[in-house]
Amino acid sequence: MRLTSFRRDGTRIHAGIATEHGIIDVHEGMALVNDERPATPASLSDIIRGTNETVHLGAVSVIQEVIEQLQSGSDISYWFGGVEMLMRRNDVQLLAPLADIPYWRRCALHLPSYEALFRRSGEAMPMHWYEHIPIWAGYAPQLWGDRAVLPFPDTTQCDVECEVVWVIGRDVRDCDAEEGLDAILGLCLMATVVDATRATEDVLHGQWSRPSGVVMGPVLTCVDELVEFMLPDGRFRVDVRLLVNDVQVAHINLRDVHYTMGSAVAHACDGQSVEAASVFSSGVVMSLSLAGGAWLVPGDTVEIDAGPLGALRWTMEG
DSSP states (O other): OEEEEEEOSSSOOEEEEEETTEEEEHHHHGGGTSSSOOSSOOOHHHHHHTOSSSSSHHHHHHHHHHHHHHOOSTTOOOEETTEEOEEOGGGSEEOOTTTTOSOEEEEOOOHHHHHHHHHHTTOOOOGGGGTSOOEEEEOOSOEEOTTOEEOOOSOSOEEEEEEEEEEEOSOEESOOHHHHHHTEEEEEEEEEEEEHHHHHHHHHTTOOOOEEEEEEEEEEEEGGGOGGGBOTTSOBOOEEEEEETTEEEEEEEGGGOSSOHHHHHHHHTTTSEEOTTOEEEOOOSEEHHHHTOOOBOTTOEEEEEOGGGOEEEEEEOO
């Protein structure tokens, strides 16, 4: 499955399933698997946690199967009892897949990116970064979704840091890297728009780069959709490209990262529980500054294209 959060009419956030035919509204679709749908929509986070005994990942999977059996054409809405359950992609506003997360665990998955940040200021990266994956808290006042328009920060050195996100599908505690990988529900993309000068300073002082904007999406691609891209060591053979105004400026293959996502989960749950719907991000895997690219300017369109994970695209406000 490919899961998302979205808005259509009004401001309420709905969980959805992204298919080749459009976006399935999970809340409306519950009428297909139960006598009646719940009074209010459940968030994707609550669905993953299993907070509601009726609206859970198993029910969501059934909704997708039923809709796909009933759907006879592409990009047309299916109506059931006068309620629209399947919408065209262009008729909804995609949000960050987990739009309601207060914070997430940010890691340093690709150490060469951070070595370069330290070298930029004449410093050496601490040795303990090579022994255990560094993990710290990531936070953003607002998460933007695919095709958003982001306000341009007050800087002449506007950089974009590309990351990969993974979401835990069940509670886990005191596991090894293999079990940590097995606990991952799905992956998506993230980009952090930063002032490059402040970002380097923050890393040197052990802080997370203070973001001017954080974009996440386009959808959460479940691991069962990525089996053919998974390597025996727990890495993913996925090429990730950074494009500005449709011109590629950087790329990396996720098979080349230093730490695995499973090892990050294992380190985070050593002696404590990591709950279902917890979010991890890789930290910087590539950026404009690391690639020697030009800084962003107002009006630029930026895209991170990661093949099976989709393409996350946004525009900097002009």
